[in-house]
Amino acid sequence: MLKAADKPVIKISTENVDLIYRVGDNGRLYQSYLGKRLNHATDIAHLPQGSEAYLTHGMEDYFEPAIHIVHNDGNPSTLLKYVSHTRNQVSPGVDEVVITMQDDKYPVTVKLHYVAYQKENLIKTFTEISHREKKPVQLHKYASSMLHLNRANYFLTEFSGDWASEAHVKEQPLEFGKKTIDTKLGARANMFCSPFFQLALDGKSEENQGEVLVGTLGWTGNFSFVFEVDNKNELRVISGINPYASEYSLKPNEIFRTPDFYFTYSFKGKGQASRNFHDWARKYQVKDGNQTRMTLLNNWEATYFDFDEAKLVKLMDDAVELGVDMFLLDDGWFANKYPRSGDHQGLGDWDETADKLPHGIGYLTEAAKKKSIKFGIWIEPEMSNTKSELFEKHPDWILKIDNRPLSTGRGKTQVVLDLTNPKVQDFVFGVVDNLMTNYPEISYMKWDDNCSLLDYGSSYLPKNKQSHLYIEYNRGLQKVLQRIRAKYPELVMQLCAGGGARVNYGLLPYFDEFWTSDDTDALQRIYMQWGVSGFFPAIAMASHVSADKNHQTGRRIPLKFRFDVAMSGRLGMEIQPKDMNDVDKAFAKRAIAAYKDIRPVVQFGDLYRLVSPYDNKGVSSLMYVTSEKNKAVFYAYKISHFINMVIPKVCMNGLDPSKNYRLVDLTPVDSSKPCDLNGKIISGKILMEEGIALKSLLKSEYSSLALQLQAVD
Numbered sequence: 001m002l003k004a005a006d007k008p009v010i011k012i013s014t015e016n017v018d019l020i021y022r023v024g025d026n027g028r029l030y031q032s033y034l035g036k037r038l039n040h041a042t043d044i045a046h047l048p049q050g051s052e053a054y055l056t057h058g059m060e061d062y063f064e065p066a067i068h069i070v071h072n073d074g075n076p077s078t079l080l081k082y083v084s085h086t087r088n089q090v091s092p093g094v095d096e097v098v099i100t101m102q103d104d105k106y107p108v109t110v111k112l113h114y115v116a117y118q119k120e121n122l123i124k125t126f127t128e129i130s131h132r133e134k135k136p137v138q139l140h141k142y143a144s145s146m147l148h149l150n151r152a153n154y155f156l157t158e159f160s161g162d163w164a165s166e167a168h169v170k171e172q173p174l175e176f177g178k179k180t181i182d183t184k185l186g187a188r189a190n191m192f193c194s195p196f197f198q199l200a201l202d203g204k205s206e207e208n209q210g211e212v213l214v215g216t217l218g219w220t221g222n223f224s225f226v227f228e229v230d231n232k233n234e235l236r237v238i239s240g241i242n243p244y245a246s247e248y249s250l251k252p253n254e255i256f257r258t259p260d261f262y263f264t265y266s267f268k269g270k271g272q273a274s275r276n277f278h279d280w281a282r283k284y285q286v287k288d289g290n291q292t293r294m295t296l297l298n299n300w301e302a303t304y305f306d307f308d309e310a311k312l313v314k315l316m317d318d319a320v321e322l323g324v325d326m327f328l329l330d331d332g333w334f335a336n337k338y339p340r341s342g343d344h345q346g347l348g349d350w351d352e353t354a355d356k357l358p359h360g361i362g363y364l365t366e367a368a369k370k371k372s373i374k375f376g377i378w379i380e381p382e383m384s385n386t387k388s389e390l391f392e393k394h395p396d397w398i399l400k401i402d403n404r405p406l407s408t409g410r411g412k413t414q415v416v417l418d419l420t421n422p423k424v425q426d427f428v429f430g431v432v433d434n435l436m437t438n439y440p441e442i443s444y445m446k447w448d449d450n451c452s453l454l455d456y457g458s459s460y461l462p463k464n465k466q467s468h469l470y471i472e473y474n475r476g477l478q479k480v481l482q483r484i485r486a487k488y489p490e491l492v493m494q495l496c497a498g499g500g501a502r503v504n505y506g507l508l509p510y511f512d513e514f515w516t517s518d519d520t521d522a523l524q525r526i527y528m529q530w531g532v533s534g535f536f537p538a539i540a541m542a543s544h545v546s547a548d549k550n551h552q553t554g555r556r557i558p559l560k561f562r563f564d565v566a567m568s569g570r571l572g573m574e575i576q577p578k579d580m581n582d583v584d585k586a587f588a589k590r591a592i593a594a595y596k597d598i599r600p601v602v603q604f605g606d607l608y609r610l611v612s613p614y615d616n617k618g619v620s621s622l623m624y625v626t627s628e629k630n631k632a633v634f635y636a637y638k639i640s641h642f643i644n645m646v647i648p649k650v651c652m653n654g655l656d657p658s659k660n661y662r663l664v665d666l667t668p669v670d671s672s673k674p675c676d677l678n679g680k681i682i683s684g685k686i687l688m689e690e691g692i693a694l695k696s697l698l699k700s701e702y703s704s705l706a707l708q709l710q711a712v713d
């Protein structure tokens with residue numbers, strides 16, 4: 001039995017949350033508490049010992065473990081005992097606790113790291129596993145985090161969907177047994193399901209009340225969240241890399257560092273949890289999260305592959321006329337032996353197509369410079385087509401399984417480069433480096449990834465290390481991105497993967513924003529953005545206005561509605577301006593100017609989600625409020641339309657009840673006829689308690705409202 005001094009109580013605290021571990025009489029580590037910050041030190045004495053913190057395979061536990069190691073002698077069990085812990089301040093407001101544990105029979109060390117972001121009430125956890133056995137040990141499971149909860153009931157919200165239909169919000173009760181959310185796509189964390197969840201405790205989740213634990217993994221490879229309710233109705237949440245086909249042979253003294261798991265714990269519902277994430281992300285996780293984002297015109301949906309120099313320069317002129325900050329040249333500008341005339345060839349050959357761009361990219365950057373507009377360019381550097389010079393020269397750089405035909409993706413010819421190979425890493429880095437060296441005027445890159453890891457085989461990794469592929473691919477990708485960031489810290493980059501398939505925090509330190517989905521239909525975007533906004537701030541969420549008749553859904557939605565939706569994220573345009581009439585163009589110009597005005601409020605403000613599109617109320621509404629509560633932007637969208645339908649009034653949130661606000665219609669279709677609320681001065685109290693009636697404002701199908709609020713003395 002250990003003496004009291006050898007049984008420390010280890011507190012990991014943020015402003016509102018305590019996570020408490022203690023060492024049991026047997027020397028093992030237990031999670032005693034996770035919840036509201038305790039007020040009295042004496043409370044700790046009354047807490048139960050709790051469940052073992054980081055459960056191991058092979059001992060007396062009968063449910064899912066966090067770690068499973070097979071030792072040199074074939075013994076598959078691990079028993080971890082507490083050794084020590086350290087506490088240090090990473091930076092003001094950020095503290096780290098590291099708990100070291102060791103197996104009592106084998107020289108295996110496990111370190112649990114907890115980084116607590118005080119003000120944001122967010123905790124980052126990861127694990128380091130190492131050993132001093134003679135030969136490599138086999139890691140079968142290696143969780144980033146294990147958390148225990150003991151409540152009456154649990155409701156899990158997961159986010160699932162498909163390409164162009166990402167992040168549908170679905171809530172379900174957790175009963176006895178296991179629910180797993182995971183991916184096996186290799187390097188695209190977020191296509192069929194997203195690497196994030198909301199877990200409501202003691203009742204379903206609500207926007208502004210109730211306890212909810214919200215978590216996400218920072219890893220663009222295969223992830224796994226296991227939620228297991230046991231015989232005592234206790235829940236364990238195990239988060240980390242998906243161990244599927246990823247047995248890892250860990251050399252002596254090598255440290256296996258898991259990806260980070262981030263979670264926040266809110267006592268005021270999902271709304272507060274999302275604001276915690278947004279605050280933290282802008283400050284610590286998203287590249288340049290404190291800088292406003294550019295508006296842009298992308299040529300993708302405007303031209304697809306069908307463009308030449310003259311068309312691009314015309315689009316630049318249109319972009320200037322509309323008033324956006326940047327022109328983005330998308331897919332289709334490269335390759336000569338197999339010109340990129342469609343998605344079936346050319347990937348990997350990163351020289352300008354001479355027929356399309358006889359004067360090269362430099363001509364376009366020059367033109368952009370003259371027009372005082374920034375220039376951005378699309379790349380997909382991790383990929384090749386079987387019809388490409390790259391494929392012909394380096395067949396060994398392609399992921400492929402021996403003795404099987406090569407699998408192909410998009411265009412039936414897309415294949416994936418083997419990023420475990422340092423030469424391939426150099427090549428991928430070179431795609432960015434060459435462009436930047438030749439054309440330093442490029443200020444933005446859209447980094448696409450349209451293919452999952454189709455074939456599970458690397459000719460670079462040794463035969464007995466093929467099971468490292470999923471992990472090593474993503475490590476290779478990170479190495480490349482680190483080199484890019486070190487050399488080109490200013491370059492703005494967008495994380496895109498055939499739409500939103502890579503939306504995850506693991507890559508956002510390298511990227512300024514992500515492409516939320518290839519679906520630009522404003523109605524469907526309301527749903528998707530609702531889901532994604534639970535975790536990611538508007539500053540990172542690219543949202544574009546596209547054609548009158550949407551290219552994905554075929555739906556026709558008025559331009560104002562399309563703008564009002566896109567203006568709730570990082571506004572961009574995906575439209576062909578020459579297809580717009582003068583009235584629409586004039587409207588677009590005003591809307592873009594209005595967005596630039598409210599941009600700081602949207603991009604840095606606190607998000608309050610007012611009416612969920614999932615609540616079937618016929619409207620959806622949200623708003624952003626500055627931290628000083630002197631400015632806000634309010635949006636409301638009519639998302640269904642029936643005769644005499646009841647439209648609820650909407651109560652605002654997050655304002656100062658004692659302040660008066662002047663309301664301005666941001667996007668009237670006819671600038672001489674703003675909505676009835678325009679110019680009104682109303683107190684925060686009335687706006688939040690009485691709300692505003694939308695019936696007369698949202699009359700027609702797809703009507704919408706974007707209001708600016710400005711506090712007046």
Ligand code: DGJ
Binds near residue numbers: 498
């Ligand atoms: C998929 C992206 O999501 C689109 O925006 C576009 O860049 C295409 N790829 C280009 O091939």
